[in-house]
Amino acid sequence: MIDIHCHILPCLDDGAQTLEDATAMARQAVRHGIATVVATPHYMDGIHWNEGPIVHRSVKQLKDILAAEEIPLQVLPGQEIRVFGSLMEELQEGKAIPITQSPYLLLELPSEQIPDKLDDLIYELQLRGMTAVIAHPERNRAFLRQPDRLLELVERGALCQLTARSILGSAGKGIETFSWQLCERNLIHFIASDAHDCGRRGFRLLEAYDAIRKRLGNEYCEYYITNAEHLVEGRVIDSLEPIRPARRFFSSLLFGRK
Ligand code: FE
Numbered sequence: 001m002i003d004i005h006c007h008i009l010p011c012l013d014d015g016a017q018t019l020e021d022a023t024a025m026a027r028q029a030v031r032h033g034i035a036t037v038v039a040t041p042h043y044m045d046g047i048h049w050n051e052g053p054i055v056h057r058s059v060k061q062l063k064d065i066l067a068a069e070e071i072p073l074q075v076l077p078g079q080e081i082r083v084f085g086s087l088m089e090e091l092q093e094g095k096a097i098p099i100t101q102s103p104y105l106l107l108e109l110p111s112e113q114i115p116d117k118l119d120d121l122i123y124e125l126q127l128r129g130m131t132a133v134i135a136h137p138e139r140n141r142a143f144l145r146q147p148d149r150l151l152e153l154v155e156r157g158a159l160c161q162l163t164a165r166s167i168l169g170s171a172g173k174g175i176e177t178f179s180w181q182l183c184e185r186n187l188i189h190f191i192a193s194d195a196h197d198c199g200r201r202g203f204r205l206l207e208a209y210d211a212i213r214k215r216l217g218n219e220y221c222e223y224y225i226t227n228a229e230h231l232v233e234g235r236v237i238d239s240l241e242p243i244r245p246a247r248r249f250f251s252s253l254l255f256g257r258k
Contacts, residue, residue, distance in 0.1 A: 002036045002228040003029065003205055004099060005080065005106060005135060005161055005192035009058040012041040013048040015196040019065065026066055026073045028198045032206045036074040038099050038232065040106050043079040044090075052097040055079060076100040076232060080108045080135055083115050088124055102234035103130045106161070114142045114149055122158050133231070136163040136194060137187070138179045139171065147178075150187055154242050159189040164208035165201065167191070183216060186240040190231065191224045 007015020008025045016022040029037055039059055042048035050058075059077045066073055078099040081087065090096035091105075098105045105125065109115065122132045134153065137143045137160050143150045154160065160182070165171055167179040182188050191212070193203045213221045227237050 001032075001034045001205060001209075001225065002038075002232055003034050003193050003195070003203065004038045004078070004133075004190055004228050004231055005040045005163075006037050006195040006203070007039075007041060007080075008037055008075065008195070009039045009041050009050075009055065009062060012050045012054070012058060015041065019062075021197065022062055023065060023069060023071065024198050025195060025203070026062075026071045026075075029193075029195070029203045030071060030073050032203045034073065034193075034203060034205060036076060036232065038076045038078040038106075040078040040080040040099070042108070043081045043096060044084050045080075045082040045108065050079060051095040052077075052079070053094070055097060078106055080106050082108045082110075083118060083121060085117070087121065088128075091128075091130075098130065099133075100232055100234075102231060104133050104159070104231050104234075105130055106133050106135050108135045109137075109140050111139060112141050114140065118153065119156060122153065122156050126157055131237075132158045133190065134158055134160045136161065136166060138162055138166045138175050138182055144174070144178055147181070147185070147187075148244075150182070151185070151242050151244070154187055154239075159237060159239065160187055161190040161192050162188045163194040164191055164204040165194070167208050168204055168211060170200075170204075180215070183212065183220065185243045185245070187242055189224070189227050189237060189239055192228075 010016045010019045010022040041050040055077045166175050169176040193205045195203045
């Protein structure tokens, strides 16, 4: 299994605070069947400024330690990038970086609103052959009020990553219900842990996949697992067509569910 969003790099953000925290998180990830994680420390969220070279250095350091401790976890570089005005320049300069060598960029939105410039940003990224992956849209209250706004962004080419603990109910009933609705409408392309520690915000990816398998069927589970593999390999994501509420019926046709 591949986890495309976690905060395992030590001392860079609100995730692992020490090297010991990071190795404990790595051990937990392995125990939960994860073979590869993308380390996505916050960038430009107003508090954390982990530019590309810092991330690459930290990934190298952690990989050396995991190798020395014989923890079989592959760690790839990435960032969780807060949407901001000069992102294209920051990308050009290598301060903002995509997930590993792929054309996919993990973007974080403010929790209360959808930035006006997001549509333009998605388009500008596309002109450069890149794709925006919106991190945990289920936690954004503006999407909760207007889910069709997320549909528009997906139709414009954005992809979406849902967080495991959201669908498991740990972020509240409202977010849990919304998470399922987004999955059922094919507005989610990836599931990730967004792990910050080994406790409350640990790796719960396997648990989330089990819940998805039970409720939506194995096809959805395989879809998310395959998409994560394709993402880190820089391949095209073969996404399911988003479903508008009135056309929900087609969901069952698509996967033959009742
Ligand atoms: Fe995160």
